[in-house]
Amino acid sequence: MREITLSKAVNEAIAEEMRRDPTIILMGEDVAEAGTPFKVLSGLVEEFGPERILDTPISEPGFTGIAVGAAMTGMRPIVDLMFGDFLFLVMDQLCNQAAKTHYMSGGKLSVPMVLRTNMGATRRSAAQHSQSLHALVAHIPGLKVAMPSSAYEAKGLLKTAIRDNNPVVIFEDKLMYQDKAGVPEEEYLIPFGEAxxxxxxxxxxxxxxxxxxxxxxxxxxxxxxxxxxxxxxxxxxxxxxxxxxxxxxxxxxxxxxxxxxxxxxxxxxxxxxxxxxxxxxxxxxxxxxxxxxxxxxxxxxxxxxxxxxxxxxxxxxxxxxxxxxxxxxxx
Amino acid sequence: MSLSETAAPARPENAATYLRLYRQMAKIRAFEDNANELYLSGKMPGLTHMYSGQEAVAVGICEALTKDDKITSTHRGHGHCVAKGAEFKEMFCELLGKAEGYCRGKGGSMHIADQDNGNLGANAIVGGSAGIATGAALAAKRLGTQGVSVCFFGDGALGQGLLYEVMNMAALWKLPVIYACENNLYGEYTKVEEMAAGALAARAKAFGIETHEVDGQDVLAVNRLAEDLVERARKGEGPFFVVLHTYRYHGHHVGDINRTYYRSKEEEADWKANRDPITNFGKWLVAEKIATPEELGQLGEDVAREAKAAVDYALAAPYPPADEVDMHVYVAA
The missing domain is CATH 3.40.50.920 (Rossmann fold)
Structure with a gap:
């Protein structure tokens, strides 16, 4: 089996899903030409254009909230939150809005969105760029939380997350972006809730x-x-x-x-x-x-x-x- | 200034539209009168916020929208819900936590939503729905539906940063969204001028968003402006920002009774006597010979009877069964 980096696995998952489903858009800070600071998204804007790979201002609550509304009305947005530490900025939109909408509406509205972010210390980035905050969102009913442990898991879990009809938060360990693992050429999904x-x-x-x-x-x-x-x-x-x-x-x-x-x-x-x-x-x-x-x-x-x-x-x-x-x- | 002094002469061919505007406002008032009574008599659990006094805003705007256009609403959201086409029965059931409510009783007064009529929901976080309305506009543009979304919020929401973040993006991306700022003069228990520096509309102007101000007690003025802006938003000329000057008759919430420390009884009496949107529009309808006082009286009675019947129905309706408590946490696979 070929080996690719976790970064490439994420990129492939998004590209494959975006080719399959035109309602998928991706939004976040410097996601287009810059491809994020970790270069995980390089090449996507060239294939899908700026209408689907949206560079946003540095407004995490704003673009997360926009994703929630778009998800409620027919889109499947992927939000790129540059650092997991910025979760604290988007808590209202993620936890009070996205997580509760399906329940509060008695099942009438749903929020099929993915919030991709990262975690992991020892990158010498200090207290506001190193936290692993997945427990915070795991505490909130209505959110699903995925934590890939290799490139293989990163691709399969992200594709499943994108197809899920609930808000999903997926945490990639930023120190693993260049780690390689065997990833099949052919399509696969990893079901949620299967260790x-x-x-x-x-x-x-x-x-x-x-x-x-x-x-x-x-x-x-x-x-x-x-x-x-x-x-x-x-x-x-x-x-x-x-x-x-x-x-x-x-x-x-x-x-x-x-x-x-x-x-x-x-x-x-x-x-x-x-x-x-x-x-x-x-x-x-x-x-x-x-x-x-x-x-x-x-x-x-x-x-x-x-x-x-x-x-x-x-x-x-x-x-x-x-x-x-x-x-x-x-x- | 009353409506009869400002409005253009009535057009007889619009009679049905005028009467519908009047009826929708009367429905909101009747709904709120009953909700208030339910709460004060201990029959309604929780907390609720009355829209009475602001009816011309919700009705004037929502009558310019199609069923598929989206709105987001606020904690003071019953008026928006009625104006967007909701039924009394499902609304009262929701307020009482009953199974037949719009949200199976899980949302209540502060989260009532009516997906089928394009109401994406009331929101109990002040300004919390600004992103949702803007996102709905992004989806409409992306999907090419020609849909428009309206974000209702009060003057209090002008203190929230989220609003400015999303207005910035809406302006950058030319989204079909109308930000409807209902300035009812008080954010909770505090005057707007103590909390909002500078001019309200200047905030949106700074983003290059076209802004308007309108008398929110004048349903025809609101509707005329809304028709124009909705039409233009559909053509890609949005976003827009509108300040609607209005007034809430009740306290911040039902139970905010002793409120002379933040506003006088004289002020409240003056708005009710001289600037009531329903009374003034009714006078204009009579003056313009669109309706007789008797016809309007009959309409009011019909609406009141309809509301009362819905209340009785909701009071007798069953609560959701216990097995619904963990239903709808996640979308069923």
Missing amino acids: KVLREGRDITFVATSSMRQVAEKAAETLSAEGIEAEIIDPRTIVPLDEATILASVRKTGRAIVVDEGHQSFGVTAEIAARIAEKAFYYLDAPVGRMGAMDVPVPFSPALEDLTVPTPERLAERARATLRGEPVHAA
Whole structure:
């Protein structure tokens, strides 16, 4: 199978869907000729023209709101939010308007739109360009939330998101744009709410979202050399969440650590750990572990920033401690 | 200034249109009188905001629209909903949280929407629908439907940044949207001049948007302007911004009773006695021999009876079943 970058996978997904459906438009800051700062969208305006690839002013709430209205009246807009941190700017339009419209109208109106944005620290971009805020939107009923962990997932999930009749927020890890993975030439979709077992193992389950997949895979390799076999589950979408696949894995291994790059408190690790504790408690041989980003604003200094996110080394150490039955001291 | 002093002579061939304008305004007033009573008598849950006094705005504009044209409305949205063609029965059911309401009882007074008539919904975030109306205009332009959208909002929404962001884009992209600013002189419990610096219309002019000001108590003036702007918006000459000078008779919400700290009883009495849009238009219809006082009286009685019947129906109608509570969170696959 050919290998392409995550960036190229996103670009292909959008281009294929736009060729298929003329009601799809894409809007955001510098999405046309500039192709975004990450160059993910390069070439789209040349193919689809400025009427469908709309460069907007720097007005995140404004163009998100326009997308909501267009979605309610026959279009399928894709909003490009340049940094995930800007979610705070669009919260009213996304959470009070888009998320609630179908429900508040008793099912008469719907908002088939996609908000593409990114996440991920260690790019030395400091506290306002490094956050992973997916838990915030996952908290709001009415939104779906996808978190691709490779180029393959990025393409399949984005195509599904574009065809979904609900507002979907999709988070791409900005450090993975140049990472390559096998992506078939032929068309495929990845259904929402279907986790993927990335690696099978008998001793401990790692539930890992987005780029934490790479952390989990490296940790699992290290552990395997020591005779510890970790199973890795990628939820792929956190809303809807494939609880069954996670629980089945934990029932088999009896141990679990949830790894996610959002802040650890009140986030995705807490939610998934709680569900495991509620629904697989009697299968557990150890408390469910959690590894999220530290509860600090993301610092600029590389020496500090690297301390704030889960790493393969820390995850492996945490897994060993779990298997030894040691109590957890660190947060 | 009353309507009879400003309006051109009536055209007999327009009699049906005039009577429809009158009837639509009377319907809104009757709806609000009943909604107010339902609330004050403890039969209506939640909170609600009365449109009484502003009827000429909603009716004058919506009568210039087709069913397929879109509007977005506000927390004070019953008038827009009626004017865009909604039925009393489904509206009262919605206000009472009943299953037969326009939104299955899930929206209520502040979120009432009527998709079939192009009403994309009331909105409980002040200025929150500015993006939606502008997006509907973008879709209309892109899909080539010739549709126009109207964004209704109050003077209070002029404090919201979203409005300026979307007006900027509407002007850049020449979208068929009309921003209808209903200046009823008060944002919640505060005078507009204490909250809005400079001239209201100057805000839109800064974006190069053609702006108009009109007496929002004069349904013919509003309708004439709206017909012209809607027609031009269809031809791609939009967007437009209109300030409609009007007045709300009730408090900010039902229950805002003691309000002399922000406006005087004399001021309220003056607007009701001298600038009521329905009374003045009725006088003009009689003066121009379009209708007799008896005919207008009969029309008012008919509308009141219709409203009362809808209220009775809604009061007796069932609530949604419990299994609807988690229905419509997501579009069914």
